[in-house]
Amino acid sequence: MIIPLAHYKMFSHFSTSNKSQFLIGATSSGCGKTTLTIGLLRAIRKRGLQVQPFKCGPDYLDPKHHAIAAGKNAINLDSFLASAGHIKSLYSYYGQQADVCVTEGVMGLFDGYKDMQGSSAEIAGILDQPVILIINARSSAYSVAPILYGFKHFQPHIRIVGAIFNFVSSPTHYDYLRQACQDTGVEALGYLRKCQSIEIPSRHLGLSIDTEFCLDEFAEQVATEVEKTIDIQRLLEVTSQPFPQPAEESTEAISPASGLRISIAQDEAFNFIYAENIRSLKKLGQVTFFSPLQDTQLPPSDFVYLPGGYPEFYLQRLSANQEMRQSLLAYCQSGGHLLAECGGMMYLGEFIADAExxxxxxxxxxxxxxxxxxxxxKLGYRKVICNGQEWRGHEFHYSRIVAGSVPSLPRTQVYNAQGTKVDTPIYSLNRTIASYIHFYWGEKTDFISMITGRT
Incomplete structure (x- = not known):
């Protein structure tokens, strides 16, 4: 599907100076986008530059790694969860103080939930970002030329300004790849050599969170490799362009609209949290973080948010903290407002059984x-229609609910990105809303107002 240039609206206001900004896209999944992004973020940071990371899609894991490498929280940009206007606002607001903005794509450059919709290319088009294409060069050489040519010309308004190759076996191998770039009009910016020490170990939910895997050391390792074989200075030069000015309302200091006391679970077990969701909550009241692993009492609360995360890795500690379990139980039984997503919902139940x-x-x-x-x-985007209002989120989990009889939220239908009804329930008990869905409300704070009853 060819999407015309007119589909994308350019920013109307630009800063007077240029800023290096680019999206790292790939020909397919498995090319090494995350490894390259981590290495570039750290290498740019080591040059004394402030670098702001962004991530295409709803993923929670890559942004955690970006934050460690860059020293700044990464921000999700997702065209299913948010409007183009909101994406532009996020990009300009979080990128305004940085020297360089780096966005990691998702899957292949043009892969979306439907054609290009939801793809990295769509984000690049919305933000008018130049694209750096990473290609898996394992077992290939000059044959990358037609791949480069196709990606460059498929959507001409998606500006592929350079290519970086991964899994390169030798400088001679890179010479063939560089010739392919020259013959297709895509600038070769370097490569990462085939090196097992800079491959991120896998885990069942994506990238490793093993405590023995030190991401900070890994970022240093990859940055060292990046500095050896990638022309960082040239990359920053070819991706420099005017940066959009943030909207006036985006620059205003946050002033809570009410005295709402908001408590958010955040620790090793519960940490699947969008930064923009938290920023929007701070507009509604006073935010306090607590740990179901370490704290014994819930803070004084008018609204509690239990996000997803990895409760399955901390079952013994969560279960042993009876004081916190009792505190949350008492809050819910007394009619306290609470939203529980995925792992947070599992924690509210009778028990969690491990893999054995x-x-x-x-x-x-x-x-x-x-x-x-x-x-x-089980995964996928979710569109929720409740009482005529629409909310969006995504589902990503390996667990399942057993032995349950919690009533579902009335007058609610759940659909996937293609508009097909799905059987993902949204539970409602007293004033608790719980679901496997991770919701995004950064653009629609009335979602939380509805849950708390404060419209």
Whole structure:
């Protein structure tokens, strides 16, 4: 599907000076986007430059790695969860103080939930970002030429300004790849050599969160490789262009509109949180963070947010902290407003069973339980229609609910990105809303107002 240039509206106001900014796209998944992004973020930072990372799509894991490499929180840019106007606002607001803005794409450059919709290319088009294409050069040489040519010309308004190759075996191998670039009019900016020490280990939910895997050291390793074989200075030069000025309302200091006391679970077990969701909550009230692993009491709260994360890796500690479990149970039973997503919902149940079937008691508020037995991935974008209002999010989990009888939120339908109804329930008990869906409300704070009853 060819999308005309007119589909994208350019920013109307630009800063007087240029700024290096680019999107790292790939020909397919598995090319090494995340490894390259981590290395570039750290290498640019080591040059004394402030670098702001962004991530295409709803992913929570890559932004955590970006933050460690760059020293700044990464921001998700997702065209299913948010409008083009909101994406532009996020980009200009978070990028305004940085010297360089780096966006990591998702999957292949043109891969979306429907044709190009939701793709990295769509984000690049919305933001008018130049694209650096990373190509897996393993077992290939000059044959990358037609790949480069096709990607460059498929959507001419998506500006591919340079290419970087991964898994390159030798300088001679790179010479063939560089010749392919020259013959197709795409500038070769360097390569990463084939090196097992800069490959991120896998885990069942994506990139590793093993405590023995030190991402800070890994970022240093990749940055060292990047500095050896990638022309960073040239990359910054070819991607320099005027940066959009943030909208006036985006630059205003946050002033809570009410005295709403908002408590958010955040620790090793619960940390799947969009930065913009938190910023929008700070506009509604006073935000306090607490740890279900370490704290014994819930802070004084008018609204509690239990995000997703990795409760399955901390079952013994979560179960052993009976004081916190009792505190949350009492809050919910007394009619406190609470939103629980994915792992947060699992924590509110009677128990969580690990992969071997061992059961660990949890908060025992929701009359249902979750298990990691016979794990099977369920994922996808979700559109929720409730009482005529539309909310968006995504689902990504391996656990499943067992032995449950929690009522669903009335007058609610859930659809996937293609508009097909899906069987993802949204539970409603007293004033608790719980679901496997991770919601994005950075653009629509009335979602939280609806949950808290403060419209």
């Amino acid at each position: 079937g061992k059961k660990y008691p949890m908060c025992q508020y929701l009359p249902q339980a979750a298990t990691m037995e016979n794990m099977k991935l």
